[in-house]
Amino acid sequence: MARPVKILLAGEGGQGVQAVAEIIAEAAYEKGREALYIPNFGIEQRGGVSLAFVQVGDEPIGPPRFETADLAIALSDRAVVRSRPYVGPETTFIYDSSIGTNHLPQGVARLVAVPAIEVSKKELHPRVFNVMILGAVIGLTGVITVEEAKEAIERRLGHRFEKDPALRELNHRAVERGVELVKGKL
Amino acid sequence: MARPVKILLAGEGGQGVQAVAEIIAEAAYEKGREALYIPNFGIEQRGGVSLAFVQVGDEPIGPPRFETADLAIALSDRAVVRSRPYVGPETTFIYDSSIGTNHLPQGVARLVAVPAIEVSKKELHPRVFNVMILGAVIGLTGVITVEEAKEAIERRLGHRFEKDPALRELNHRAVERGVELVKGKL
Amino acid sequence: MAEYHGITVETEKGTHTVFPELCKGCGLCIAKCPKKTLTWADYLGAYGTPSVRVTNGCNACGTCQMVCPDCAIVVVRKAKAR
Amino acid sequence: MAEYHGITVETEKGTHTVFPELCKGCGLCIAKCPKKTLTWADYLGAYGTPSVRVTNGCNACGTCQMVCPDCAIVVVRKAKAR
Amino acid sequence: MQIQPAMPRSWRPETKPHKFCPGCGHGIVLKALGEAIDELEIQDRVVFGCDIGCSLLSWDFFNVDTVQTHHGRTTPVMVGMKRANPELIVVAYMGDGGGYAIGTQHLVNAATRNDRITVILVNNTQYGMTGGQMAPTTLPGQKTETTPFGRDPELTGYPIQGPEMVASITRDGAYVARGTVARPRQLKEFIKRALQNQMAGRGFSFVEALSTCPTNWRTNAEDTWKFIEKEMTRYFKVGEVKVPPELARGKGEREDG
Amino acid sequence: MQIQPAMPRSWRPETKPHKFCPGCGHGIVLKALGEAIDELEIQDRVVFGCDIGCSLLSWDFFNVDTVQTHHGRTTPVMVGMKRANPELIVVAYMGDGGGYAIGTQHLVNAATRNDRITVILVNNTQYGMTGGQMAPTTLPGQKTETTPFGRDPELTGYPIQGPEMVASITRDGAYVARGTVARPRQLKEFIKRALQNQMAGRGFSFVEALSTCPTNWRTNAEDTWKFIEKEMTRYFKVGEVKVPPELARGKGEREDG
Amino acid sequence: MPTKPKPVEGEKKVFMTGNEVVAWAAAAAGAECMYGYPITPQNEIMHYWTRLAPKFGLIFLQTEDELSAGFTMLGGVLAGRKSFTATAGPGNTLMQEPLSMAEMMRLPAVVVIQQRGGPSTGQVVYSQQEVTLTSLGGNGEGLRVVYSTSSHQDLYDYTIKAFNTAWRYRFPTFLLGDGYQGKMREPVVMYDPEVRGVELVPAEPYVGRPGTPGVDRPPAHLRNAYSIEEELYEAVMELVREYEKVAPEIVEHEAFGVDGARVVAVAHGVVFRAVKGVVRELRQQGVPVGYFRPITLRPFPADALRRVAATGVRLLVVESAYGQLARLVKEALSGLPAEVHGLYKPGVLVGQGEIATRIKTLVQGG
Amino acid sequence: MPTKPKPVEGEKKVFMTGNEVVAWAAAAAGAECMYGYPITPQNEIMHYWTRLAPKFGLIFLQTEDELSAGFTMLGGVLAGRKSFTATAGPGNTLMQEPLSMAEMMRLPAVVVIQQRGGPSTGQVVYSQQEVTLTSLGGNGEGLRVVYSTSSHQDLYDYTIKAFNTAWRYRFPTFLLGDGYQGKMREPVVMYDPEVRGVELVPAEPYVGRPGTPGVDRPPAHLRNAYSIEEELYEAVMELVREYEKVAPEIVEHEAFGVDGARVVAVAHGVVFRAVKGVVRELRQQGVPVGYFRPITLRPFPADALRRVAATGVRLLVVESAYGQLARLVKEALSGLPAEVHGLYKPGVLVGQGEIATRIKTLVQGG
Ligand SMILES: Cc1ncc(C[n+]2csc(CCOP(=O)(O)OP(=O)(O)O)c2C)c(N)n1
Ligand SMILES: Cc1ncc(C[n+]2csc(CCOP(=O)(O)OP(=O)(O)O)c2C)c(N)n1
Ligand code: SF4
Numbered sequence A, B: 001m002a003r004p005v006k007i008l009l010a011g012e013g014g015q016g017v018q019a020v021a022e023i024i025a026e027a028a029y030e031k032g033r034e035a036l037y038i039p040n041f042g043i044e045q046r047g048g049v050s051l052a053f054v055q056v057g058d059e060p061i062g063p064p065r066f067e068t069a070d071l072a073i074a075l076s077d078r079a080v081v082r083s084r085p086y087v088g089p090e091t092t093f094i095y096d097s098s099i100g101t102n103h104l105p106q107g108v109a110r111l112v113a114v115p116a117i118e119v120s121k122k123e124l125h126p127r128v129f130n131v132m133i134l135g136a137v138i139g140l141t142g143v144i145t146v147e148e149a150k151e152a153i154e155r156r157l158g159h160r161f162e163k164d165p166a167l168r169e170l171n172h173r174a175v176e177r178g179v180e181l182v183k184g185k186l
Numbered sequence C, D: 001m002a003e004y005h006g007i008t009v010e011t012e013k014g015t016h017t018v019f020p021e022l023c024k025g026c027g028l029c030i031a032k033c034p035k036k037t038l039t040w041a042d043y044l045g046a047y048g049t050p051s052v053r054v055t056n057g058c059n060a061c062g063t064c065q066m067v068c069p070d071c072a073i074v075v076v077r078k079a080k081a082r
Numbered sequence E, F: 001m002q003i004q005p006a007m008p009r010s011w012r013p014e015t016k017p018h019k020f021c022p023g024c025g026h027g028i029v030l031k032a033l034g035e036a037i038d039e040l041e042i043q044d045r046v047v048f049g050c051d052i053g054c055s056l057l058s059w060d061f062f063n064v065d066t067v068q069t070h071h072g073r074t075t076p077v078m079v080g081m082k083r084a085n086p087e088l089i090v091v092a093y094m095g096d097g098g099g100y101a102i103g104t105q106h107l108v109n110a111a112t113r114n115d116r117i118t119v120i121l122v123n124n125t126q127y128g129m130t131g132g133q134m135a136p137t138t139l140p141g142q143k144t145e146t147t148p149f150g151r152d153p154e155l156t157g158y159p160i161q162g163p164e165m166v167a168s169i170t171r172d173g174a175y176v177a178r179g180t181v182a183r184p185r186q187l188k189e190f191i192k193r194a195l196q197n198q199m200a201g202r203g204f205s206f207v208e209a210l211s212t213c214p215t216n217w218r219t220n221a222e223d224t225w226k227f228i229e230k231e232m233t234r235y236f237k238v239g240e241v242k243v244p245p246e247l248a249r250g251k252g253e254r255e256d257g
Numbered sequence G, H: 001m002p003t004k005p006k007p008v009e010g011e012k013k014v015f016m017t018g019n020e021v022v023a024w025a026a027a028a029a030g031a032e033c034m035y036g037y038p039i040t041p042q043n044e045i046m047h048y049w050t051r052l053a054p055k056f057g058l059i060f061l062q063t064e065d066e067l068s069a070g071f072t073m074l075g076g077v078l079a080g081r082k083s084f085t086a087t088a089g090p091g092n093t094l095m096q097e098p099l100s101m102a103e104m105m106r107l108p109a110v111v112v113i114q115q116r117g118g119p120s121t122g123q124v125v126y127s128q129q130e131v132t133l134t135s136l137g138g139n140g141e142g143l144r145v146v147y148s149t150s151s152h153q154d155l156y157d158y159t160i161k162a163f164n165t166a167w168r169y170r171f172p173t174f175l176l177g178d179g180y181q182g183k184m185r186e187p188v189v190m191y192d193p194e195v196r197g198v199e200l201v202p203a204e205p206y207v208g209r210p211g212t213p214g215v216d217r218p219p220a221h222l223r224n225a226y227s228i229e230e231e232l233y234e235a236v237m238e239l240v241r242e243y244e245k246v247a248p249e250i251v252e253h254e255a256f257g258v259d260g261a262r263v264v265a266v267a268h269g270v271v272f273r274a275v276k277g278v279v280r281e282l283r284q285q286g287v288p289v290g291y292f293r294p295i296t297l298r299p300f301p302a303d304a305l306r307r308v309a310a311t312g313v314r315l316l317v318v319e320s321a322y323g324q325l326a327r328l329v330k331e332a333l334s335g336l337p338a339e340v341h342g343l344y345k346p347g348v349l350v351g352q353g354e355i356a357t358r359i360k361t362l363v364q365g366g
């Protein structure tokens, strides 16, 4: 049985990882693939680390949570810690290079730092930080194409882009920049 | 295993069958025998037929309700009806001769009418009607002696007898008259 | 519908009917009658306890009927202008 | 007990200290300050969002301290008679 | 045919005499309700819901569709029913235990939401069905099975003021009154107005009825009347507590029985 | 050591920053409570009970013995505790859902019995913890997850008047007030008086605190203040509702923050 | 209500959360009233329902607690509307009171349970710890139907089926999901049941039928309290007989690879998804393993499972609870010498790795 | 409270109702608080308790419902007093909410259940239909102790034991009786536990211990809500481990004539009295029959029953419920080829005649 690609995204409340997860899953679904996305949630309304489990494949997806991610992306120190139970020898583990963390997992397939926070701040805008992350995921996994990602963004934010076409431009650049960021990192 | 004597008393709310049952059970207990008494009860506070299940024996009593009474006493038409499930070929079935009833059980060991209501009204006082019934039970079963019954009555009503010794007398006469009523009926 | 068998007494001001089949002998009517004209009867009520009956002096005010929880009394007042 | 690292600013009327470790950046203090002297800071608070800092004009009224749900502000008023 | 009993048309004769004890006030309250139903000609639209408590004994009392529910839960059943079919006129009938103890949350919230139902709550100062325990309505000093030495207000407070509480959380559309079986005509009028208020779609309608329980009070008829007329009224004020402006101007003024 | 935060002594620094959202009024209420505990010097005798609702986030908030209970059930837990050991000063801390919806029967009956406990109820006009559904306190027109088109008073009534309801069912010993996190000093004073009333053994003490929930209101700081100060006070009157005569004469007069 | 628009026309594939699926499915099944009280993780069912309400003329009330949610629901049922509620955890505990009334009075009703961790407040996320409570809760004999779902398609299909089962057989019917199912998104095909030939059983009013009671028709006199023991005995036995009569029509399961298996894994809900993947993969590798999934937990597919167990396999019950499904399995297999093993993880999803390991050990006789 | 007079001094034989026995036994066991809500058939426990209260300095509160009764009880426990409550039927259903909190927080508590007929309001008299609810109720794993009594002597002995079990092991403990036991009168020996060498386990306060929290000692921070799945998993598994560790110390049963028996009747409560009489009589007549009575329904005496069943006997479960005890029996016997038959009479006492007939049929292989 062909296994689905398993992606874990982890970040602080405001970092927008759930939106990224949803976009990926939905885009994959729209493209006719099987997809499943589930956020973590707990007792607090805010304040905890936000985890998103995404799976994309060609056969119906199994359990909603997986034991080991193929790709894990952690965007803060606490996120690194919360991601570790889902990381194994097959995992590509991506983290933002700006976070000072002593908790990086050992024995993973690949451990990759990307300067996403910095790049988004300097080159683009902090508000499209998560779109860059989306680009990075695409770049690393190919679960959806850049085009499909852009369409999915359009479905979500199209009404806003109508008023502010520059925003569309910004988002597109962010996806592409995200792909670039991880190019050659595998 | 020696079986206990099983007595069912059934009457209308005001006829005092529960007091009779309690006196018998308690007197037997005081005398060192095994005894168990349980009233029936239902949803209504008042208005239903009152059933009392009494068992007296020499070994610990089994289940609190029995299937077939050795002695069943029914003091109203409705009481006759409610008693019937507990009556079998071994049962001595006593009913008051004044109640017009078409529901008398068939195939019992003995079917005995006693004019308790009439006698209590005419010779004694309606309020000691149930004491006469007590006497009748004693007369038929011998589970306790007349003396023991009198002692049990004394424990219950002694404080009232202090003030009104004639009442004691009346009660004693009622027990005795009850015994007489059933003499030779077995 | 069941037919009830009332015991009707003609009073000065009307009729007073008691239905022993319905009467539970609570005595609320006796206690509440402003004229104290109700008393225990020697016929028995629904639970085999004494029912009630009207005696002299009833003014047909209907209080007993009104307070009876079991609808066991009907008081009919004679039409005035007759 | 944990020691907190406040950022203290001397104001005309006293001192104004913010504890970024405690500040969640809700902005209640900013909105409530009668003098409108509070503003977003470039240091980050507990959740990685901007904290706050005082600017000119603070009258050390203590409102910001009082309404902060996280005890992230301490305002000390200079003793008057000194 | 001889003279027949003056039972309300909406009563079900087949189940009479009813199951309440001799002298029980429930019978008087249900007579008032029956007469109100007759006078309003709504027997075909009323659904009667009775609680667990002695009120359950009325599950087959009326020639009216009837649902016996759980202890304290008649209010929500009737709320759910009314919202599902607003054409029905629903009556939730319960004791003081059902309404003021186990079902308080339902009473308070139905009142707050201004649900278009009529609640009739029988206050007999204790738990009748279970053999006479304290209720939130038990009078100071009153002996019950769980206050064998008399209710001590220091320990368990004073009798709850139910209609007053309902009034405090309702707005204009609500009708709130306290009647007594000692004044059956007034009680009927209150119940009628409570039903009319529901029929007009104005809002929540609540009638507390002071009622007798000779069985658990262990009173004879004389003392039964004394208790309800003299003792209970020291703590419970009889009368209308809240009347919607429209209803106040309308017909059906207060009459004393 | 540098200047340190002015946390109440009874707060537990190890668990700060606390678990409430940015701008949550719970923090302000609990600061008021902490200060009241400090000023009354009762940290060693207070037991803090928190409900399920965002109040549960305070289960390790204080250096005070704390019990987190079930949704709506903090009142009975603290009642049982207080009756078992009257030396304790017990505080039942809950939301408007816990107190006015699922736990109404407990609130009403503890009040009626005049239980010597202090209830602090945080009114944030909706269910914070579960993501912002309607509460009995939701304002007319207010959008919540279960009133997506705004609360319609025709369908679900007007916001419940909690302190007024409690006042209607309590007698002299009770203390009842409504404060707001927009006036923290006054709120602290109300809480202090509520605790003093319990300490004096007079009776039930109840403080409703109007509070903010920027997360579910989806408001920025400006609008958060506007909602609590302008919108909420249209329906909820801030002030003392019932003051025992002894307390009225005592110290601790009302101060505005 | 023939004039209202249909919530779902024809057939369409969508990608949404399970809670949203349930709201749509209930509307598609002809439900008209939802009465409920918020609790995570089922809240969104209410949220979606309130948004659908004005469009499709649906009724909603947020009640003061779960007791009220359950009893208002029964009020809606009595009035003749298909009514339902949704809850979880401690709310499910409370829901047993109204549901026991439904059982006694034989009222239909649909209750969606999105399990969370227990006991007590526990956690708000996920578990399978409400199996016993949902199947057998209350002071009675558990005369109810419980469908356990494991995918969004199940949520849709069985929500529709639950309404039909409840109204056809008049036993309260539960849809047992969990927080993961409620909150996750996956594809699902929604359809108008009629398009698939599924006829919707109509709801009839229990009260307020035409005519004046006692004049034109007998009154409805519905009760749940009985005065004496024998009276209740008769009533309960009547219920039991009816239940046992219809149970074979209701019971459902799904099995794979059980013929010739050495080990059969038994699981339901999302855990079944994990088990299914593992078992299918192991089968491909030639490991003699199968699975058995009870779809109805109550009535339990005992006969089918007994047939499987009678072949001498070892059973491995896998669940996110401490032996709750296993208890049902063991009861069902009474008298059979089948070994029942357990892999119990209360409140957490069981990992495919540990399932595989455990199965392999059992296959090897360990 | 050493200055208070002892409720029961020395030892004495009395003749009273079961509810009165429970009130005395609780007082003798050192219970100090009873919080309760009226319900037939347990009311008289409260009635007697309120009459004992002033004499022995006992605390009582009649609460607004069973939820409150359970939660006030836990408040009393937290304050350091042995506290208990009593309920039945729908009250038992509601009681599961507070009891699930006790389970999660591992609080001791004693709950007396006098079963009545169910489901729903049912009847107020008698049944054994609260076995499942009492043993496994709530949204969890049923981590509790249930003693089933069958005589007044049991009521006395096991009430005392229940308090000791609860406070020793800190699991909520139920005393499962029924309305017949509550209302009947029979002889019983009451005694001061100490006279019999039974030491009373003391209660300790959970809150309000000496010293200022955070200064002199850590604060008590007691909770039942967890944020993530794994956290709750650890907590529940810890409870399960503890429960399984102490279960062998708690479990109790009684058996007779099982060696060489062809049929073993399994029963509890007052039904056991009927079974006992029948079995002893049949044994005297030479019929190869025995009985097995679980005294603890939770934990269930599975090992002991398995030993009996392993001999190849046929089991007959007799109960005033529709297979609730049988379910526990079948679970316990998982994997054994023992036949489990049932004689189920929900809500009515099972007659000795029908028990005898059924046993004889089974002995003869029918
Ligand atoms: C959940 C539940 N708890 C308790 C009971 C027992 N119970 C039946 S009636 C009743 C009290 C009835 O008192 P009230 O409501 O005042 O009605 P009354 O009988 O006085 O008219 C109680 C506690 C029950 N049936 N269900
Ligand atoms: C019996 C039960 N029902 C429902 C819930 C779910 N629940 C948890 S918190 C909450 C509402 C909280 O609202 P509120 O009491 O107003 O407190 P807030 O979060 O707003 O401070 C609900 C319904 C629960 N935990 N237990
Ligand atoms: S009030 Fe009615 S029931 Fe009572 S005694 Fe009078 S007539 Fe009979």
Ligand code: SF4
Binding pocket: C016, C032, C033, C034, C035, C036, C037, C038, C054, C057, C058, C059, C060, C061, C062, C063, C064, C065, C075
């Ligand atoms: S009608 Fe009036 S006066 Fe006549 S008996 Fe009745 S109450 Fe008395």
Ligand code: SF4
Binding pocket: D018, D022, D023, D024, D025, D026, D027, D028, D029, D030, D045, D051, D052, D067, D068, D069, D070, D071, D072, D073, F023
């Ligand atoms: S109020 Fe407090 S937490 Fe909020 S922004 Fe100001 S300092 Fe930070």
Ligand code: SF4
Binding pocket: D016, D032, D033, D034, D035, D036, D037, D038, D054, D057, D058, D059, D060, D061, D062, D063, D064, D065, D075
């Ligand atoms: S002390 Fe007063 S003036 Fe100064 S920043 Fe705070 S609120 Fe503003």
Ligand code: SF4
Binding pocket: B045, B046, E019, E020, E021, E022, E023, E024, E025, E026, E054, E124, E128, E129, E212, E213, E214, E215, E216
């Ligand atoms: S117990 Fe009291 S309330 Fe109940 S029926 Fe009898 S008199 Fe009426």
Ligand code: SF4
Binding pocket: A045, A046, F019, F020, F021, F022, F023, F024, F025, F026, F054, F124, F128, F129, F212, F213, F214, F215, F216
């Ligand atoms: S959801 Fe609202 S009430 Fe809850 S912590 Fe956040 S802001 Fe406070």
Ligand SMILES: [Mg+2]
Binding pocket: E095, E096, E097, E122, E123, E124, E125, E126, E127, E128, E135
């Ligand atoms: Mg009452």
Ligand SMILES: [Mg+2]
Binding pocket: F095, F096, F097, F122, F123, F124, F125, F126, F127, F128, F135
């Ligand atoms: Mg709230």
